[in-house]
Amino acid sequence: xxxxxxxxxxxxxxxxxxxxxxxxxxxxxxxxxxxxxxxxxxxxxxxxxxxxxxxxxxxxxxxxxxxxxxxxxxxxxxxxxxxxxxxxxxxxxxxxxxxxxxxxxxxxxxxxxxxxxxxxxxxxxxxxxxxxxxxxxxxxxxxxxxxxxxxxxxxxxxxxxxxxxxxxxxxxxxxxxxxxxxxxxxxxxxxxxxxxxxxxxxxxxxxxxxxxxxxxxxxxxxxxxxxxxxxxxxxxxxxxxxxxxxxxxxxxxxxxxxxxxxxxxxxxxxxxxxxxxxxxxxxxxxxxxxxxxxxxxxxxxxxxxxxxxxxxxxxxxxxxxxxxxxxxxxxxxxxxxxxxxxxxxxxxxxxxxxxxxxxxxxxx
Numbered sequence: 001x002x003x004x005x006x007x008x009x010x011x012x013x014x015x016x017x018x019x020x021x022x023x024x025x026x027x028x029x030x031x032x033x034x035x036x037x038x039x040x041x042x043x044x045x046x047x048x049x050x051x052x053x054x055x056x057x058x059x060x061x062x063x064x065x066x067x068x069x070x071x072x073x074x075x076x077x078x079x080x081x082x083x084x085x086x087x088x089x090x091x092x093x094x095x096x097x098x099x100x101x102x103x104x105x106x107x108x109x110x111x112x113x114x115x116x117x118x119x120x121x122x123x124x125x126x127x128x129x130x131x132x133x134x135x136x137x138x139x140x141x142x143x144x145x146x147x148x149x150x151x152x153x154x155x156x157x158x159x160x161x162x163x164x165x166x167x168x169x170x171x172x173x174x175x176x177x178x179x180x181x182x183x184x185x186x187x188x189x190x191x192x193x194x195x196x197x198x199x200x201x202x203x204x205x206x207x208x209x210x211x212x213x214x215x216x217x218x219x220x221x222x223x224x225x226x227x228x229x230x231x232x233x234x235x236x237x238x239x240x241x242x243x244x245x246x247x248x249x250x251x252x253x254x255x256x257x258x259x260x261x262x263x264x265x266x267x268x269x270x271x272x273x274x275x276x277x278x279x280x281x282x283x284x285x286x287x288x289x290x291x292x293x294x295x296x297x298x299x300x301x302x303x304x305x306x307x308x309x310x311x312x313x314x315x316x317x318x319x320x321x322x323x324x325x326x327x328x329x330x331x332x333x334x335x336x337x338x339x340x341x342x343x344x345x346x347x348x349x350x351x352x353x354x355x356x357x358x359x360x361x362x363x364x
Contacts, residue, residue, distance in 0.1 A: 001033045001150055007062035008040030015040035027146035046072050055082045062088045077109035088114040098360045105130040133337040134361040159311035162260050162275035170266030171249035174213050182211055182289050182347040190239035193293045196357045207293035208233045208271035232270040252278050272310040279315045286329040287343040291350055294339035297332045298354040306337030306364040337364045
């Protein structure tokens, strides 16, 4: 595995290397990885390093910069959305709660974040993902840290993602009594989700909602769902005040290069979980509504593996929990390390769901 480490202090005085990063570099190379290494330097050298990053690269960005300097880490995913980014946070005095660290990872779009706890004589590392899962918990053996880190990164690189493309102007949501009822339920349940996961990125509900209706799309080359419209809540919207304008028409496409894509209508992108839900609507033709949240549901069956948001492998896990029943409807699934999803024929089924909090952190 090819990995880039950027660590140590970077300032106007030439910086200072990190001893822990040196040990991690040695552990990673001993385990057969090809590691590029920048450990300390001038503040201006960070801009050069940022410009040299490559799409799809694995970057461990542990750079310590002065508080009066811009945080270059925020620019990494802006410039290179496909980079696998690992960031870090020193928490030796336990100043930050796990919720704070998760919010930090979400803010810079880290794939993983390493929390450092303990004391200066014995630093312990916890490997967190943006969903609050711990893939290694308070480990001081750097060889084990390197092993767990590469194992999770290798798995993250293997997950299938589906891109999206805009197909044209927004399509207006067809208003019906059931759809208005569903939107009202989403808003009321979103208030409950915020209460359960208070402190974790509270600007929006972590999750999404979607529904299908009978009206068909304009003629277009598609692989399925040709005769039904699917509407999904748009990305990064607060579901506590959601209305028809926050739902986006989406469809599954097969391009001329036989590549799967999600097509959407209008200026806003749909939720990152849209590809998963489109496949689920195809697999369960009697399901008309879905509500996904980053909380668990009391008593619901659990999927097996910890899969990140939007990865298509989640479809098969939910399909397995349903006992491979295409006719299934009105059922709930807890998605390990992620949250839960309700699949319903009518909105009324969603009203009486008992959502509960996930462990923080959830050790997987």
